[in-house]
């Protein structure tokens with residue numbers, strides 16, 4: 001089975017600006033749930049946008065492959081980029097849904113690449129597509145909101161709608177760029193749980209960039225960390241050390257770890273894949 005995502009020797013600068021991605025090399029296998037972390041400006045969004053083809057890497061030897069096919073090489077998009085587009089679901093921090101349309105119509109947009117263009121333009125989605133979309137909304141706990149205008153939904157509900165759209169699209173890979181950055185803690189948790197569920201139950205590969213390390217600890221089994229555009233850590237979530245975190249975020253990083261530490265008595269706030277130094281120590285009774 002080829003890697004779902006392969007990034008080889010990718011560099012990126014915007015115009016004559018500083019280096020934003022510096023010799024990135026990554027391989028992500030099918031079914032992984034990967035957190036992309038790093039301080040603000042470290043290049044997370046640019047890497048996600050380059051992987052999904054919204055940006056091109058610099059000219060040179062850099063190459064990106066999706067599902068075993070080269071989509072970008074030498075700073076140029078190749079035909080495979082377009083052909084594979086329907087298999088990649090992209091979720092952003094904001095502006096994921098067309099606010100004047102109903103949630104159901106937004107989710108049906110996920111089928112546009114799979115029906116004749118004229119049907120899509122007229123909004124004539126087959127009944128089977130509507131059923132698929134409604135099932136996807138049910139999976140993310142939003143079926144009762146199907147007829148509601150997207151503008152009337154909360155940020156967290158809109159993000160779950162965007163996940164339903166990716167499910168309807170039958171995406172094999174979801175790239176989520178800070179999907180919980182503007183959400184309250186409960187909505188953020190719900191969105192991360194939803195991404196985790198479709199990763200586990202449907203085998204969809206997920207790459208999610210996050211500012212909140214505790215969500216990475218809880219929901220992702222692998223962490224890729226960027227510092228100044230270069231990969232500073234790539235390994236298991238359990239394996240990331242306080243030194244790694246301090247290297248990424250400086251002194252404030254240690255506070256982030258402290259915040260992620262399970263609180264006394266009330267269970268773990270960073271269960272899941274949290275490194276052992278964050279897990280509660282079992283006390284023999």
Ligand SMILES: Nc1ncnc2c1ncn2[C@@H]1O[C@H](COP(=O)(O)OP(=O)(O)OP(=O)(O)O)[C@@H](O)[C@H]1O
Nearest residue numbers: 014017020038039040041042043044045046047178
């Ligand atoms: N379109 C652009 N034109 C010029 N510079 C850009 C552009 N997009 C990003 N950059 C620069 O690239 C660098 C990395 O930005 P990027 O948004 O990828 O980082 P990030 O890690 O996602 O940051 P944050 O966590 O704050 O969203 C920043 O210095 C940013 O100013």
